[in-house]
Amino acid sequence: MAEITLLSIAERLEGFEETIVFKLIDRAQYKTNPPVYKQGKSGFKNAGDASLFELRLHNQELMDARFGRFCAPEERAFTGRLPKPHRGVTIGDTGLRCKNLKAINFTAEILAAYKDLLPRICVHGIDKGNFGSSVENDVYALQAISRRVHYGALYVAECKFRDNPEKYRGLIKAKNVDEMLALLTRKEVEDAIIARVREKVAYAQARVNRRVRTVLDPDCIVRFYREHVIPLTKKGEIAYLLNRNL
Amino acid sequence: MAEITLLSIAERLEGFEETIVFKLIDRAQYKTNPPVYKQGKSGFKNAGDASLFELRLHNQELMDARFGRFCAPEERAFTGRLPKPHRGVTIGDTGLRCKNLKAINFTAEILAAYKDLLPRICVHGIDKGNFGSSVENDVYALQAISRRVHYGALYVAECKFRDNPEKYRGLIKAKNVDEMLALLTRKEVEDAIIARVREKVAYAQARVNRRVRTVLDPDCIVRFYREHVIPLTKKGEIAYLLNRNL
Numbered sequence: 001m002a003e004i005t006l007l008s009i010a011e012r013l014e015g016f017e018e019t020i021v022f023k024l025i026d027r028a029q030y031k032t033n034p035p036v037y038k039q040g041k042s043g044f045k046n047a048g049d050a051s052l053f054e055l056r057l058h059n060q061e062l063m064d065a066r067f068g069r070f071c072a073p074e075e076r077a078f079t080g081r082l083p084k085p086h087r088g089v090t091i092g093d094t095g096l097r098c099k100n101l102k103a104i105n106f107t108a109e110i111l112a113a114y115k116d117l118l119p120r121i122c123v124h125g126i127d128k129g130n131f132g133s134s135v136e137n138d139v140y141a142l143q144a145i146s147r148r149v150h151y152g153a154l155y156v157a158e159c160k161f162r163d164n165p166e167k168y169r170g171l172i173k174a175k176n177v178d179e180m181l182a183l184l185t186r187k188e189v190e191d192a193i194i195a196r197v198r199e200k201v202a203y204a205q206a207r208v209n210r211r212v213r214t215v216l217d218p219d220c221i222v223r224f225y226r227e228h229v230i231p232l233t234k235k236g237e238i239a240y241l242l243n244r245n246l
Numbered sequence: 247m248a249e250i251t252l253l254s255i256a257e258r259l260e261g262f263e264e265t266i267v268f269k270l271i272d273r274a275q276y277k278t279n280p281p282v283y284k285q286g287k288s289g290f291k292n293a294g295d296a297s298l299f300e301l302r303l304h305n306q307e308l309m310d311a312r313f314g315r316f317c318a319p320e321e322r323a324f325t326g327r328l329p330k331p332h333r334g335v336t337i338g339d340t341g342l343r344c345k346n347l348k349a350i351n352f353t354a355e356i357l358a359a360y361k362d363l364l365p366r367i368c369v370h371g372i373d374k375g376n377f378g379s380s381v382e383n384d385v386y387a388l389q390a391i392s393r394r395v396h397y398g399a400l401y402v403a404e405c406k407f408r409d410n411p412e413k414y415r416g417l418i419k420a421k422n423v424d425e426m427l428a429l430l431t432r433k434e435v436e437d438a439i440i441a442r443v444r445e446k447v448a449y450a451q452a453r454v455n456r457r458v459r460t461v462l463d464p465d466c467i468v469r470f471y472r473e474h475v476i477p478l479t480k481k482g483e484i485a486y487l488l489n490r491n492l
Contacts, residue, residue, distance in 0.1 A: 011455060011457055011458040012458060014455050014458060015275070015455065015458035015459050018271065018450075018451075018454065018459065019272055019275075022268035022271070022272065022450075025264065025268070026265055026268065029261070029265075042333065043333035043334055044332050044333045045332065045333075052333075056313065059309050059312075059313075060309070063305050063306070063309060064378075064382075066305070067302065067305075067378045067381075067382075068378050069378055069379075072375070086290050086291065087288065087289035087290045087291075087298075088289055089375065089378070090374070090375060091375055092374070092375070128336070128338070129318070129335065129336060129337055129338070132310075132313045132314050132315055132335070133315075136310075136313075140386070196453060199452075199453045200453050203449050203450065203452040203453055204264075204268075204449065204450050205264075206445075206449040206452075207442060207445045207446045207449055208264065209257060209260050209261065211257055212257040212258060212260060212261035213261050213264065
């Protein structure tokens with residue numbers, strides 16, 4: 001059985017925070033750019049109804065799929081019809097015990113939450129000539145958030161199950177989601193995450209020149225974690241447990 | 247004539263610093279992973295002699311070219327045989343006055359300097375199952391560094407020319423590189439950049455958990471700026487001036 005402990009997983013999740021914060025700061029250097037999300041306005045020939053954002057996301061995932069990204073259990077594609085990897089990728093025993101891992105997929109919720117966040121972190125308006133950079137940074141931010149949510153969902157749930165298998169087995173068999181959620185939730189851990197993320201956003205921008213850089217409000221990111229990242233992770237933990245091998 | 251001033255350009259360059267620092271920190275979360283740079287070891291079928299890193303860089307640039315990245319005067323591709331954009335990209339008058347802009351290309355020097363930097367910022371060794379993420383982060387870091395160097399080269403040179411056109415015209419006609427370099431160099435500006443970069447590297451990692459994150463040594467990044475980013479930018483300024491319309 002692979003060596004996974006709640007401490008090692010929690011620390012890995014903590015390590016993802018910098019990456020998410022950096023990617024959101026990078027995206028916020030571009031304006032909201034509403035046209036890039038408009039259907040049929042990609043500017044590409046023969047791209048049908050797709051938006052520029054959707055095209056970029058799909059093209060990134062086409063490339064990533066060929067390189068093997070989605071072989072990792074915590075990676076999820078936002079778009080469909082992706083090729084198999086063009087290279088061999090070896091994933092050892094991850095310690096996860098769930099047949100239907102890829103069914104645990106919160107990309108739609110993450111995308112909706114992210115689009116809702118954008119007008120709160122970006123200056124409203126249009127960057128002429130920078131639509132490409134804008135959607136490029138959308139994709140990187142979304143991938144970082146998705147990795148955090150799905151990694152947390154799968155591995156935290158597995159660790160908690162192992163710590164208390166009999167209790168969880170009973171709740172899973174009874175499909176008792178409310179009690180599972182109560183058992184999974186540790187308010188003090190959530191508060192520590194929130195406090196840490198707030199500080200990281202502030203420190204990452206401590207030496208910024210505000211005349212050229214848009215500064216992310218730590219409150220926005222804290223709210224995004226509290227309203228989306230943490231609840232989606234817990235929803236994913238429940239989904240994992242309901243699908244876990246008993 | 248487009249509105250470009252030395253102050254606005256210097257501030258733009260300052261704004262790129264966070265992005266470079268963030269990308270290097272992200273790359274440093276993976277080990278050196280020497281096999282990804284080995285020719286013929288990409289694991290891809292029919293990829294010939296390419297390394298995994300080269301394949302990733304080329305595939306990223308194929309996608310970026312289709313999206314129009316290289317229409318921006320400061321963007322340079324590291325690899326060749328790229329398609330034309332698949333969408334219309336409008337770049338207004340940039341204010342640059344140089345026919346042969348794309349000939350000013352320091353990607354080879356940037357790549358060599360970057361590969362030399364890696365063993366100083368990454369833990370030595372191999373991340374099983376993370377070769378894809380490792381080269382992905384290489385590409386993002388290289389693109390951020392390249393944008394900084396080429397943007398600085400072109401726009402700083404143009405601003406300095408405009409501030410003192412008669413003097414520069416004489417030096418350009420005489421191909422007097424040494425005196426041009428002396429005239430371009432402002433030691434106090436370089437020292438300010440170095441001091442600022444050092445602080446940014448430190449602050450961006452102020453709240454890091456060192457058990458899970460590899461911490462970038464500010465000295466390494468300062469040295470990279472002093473030995474490569476700044477000198478290559480100045481080399482690019484000279485190249486721009488020698489090619490400028492007189």
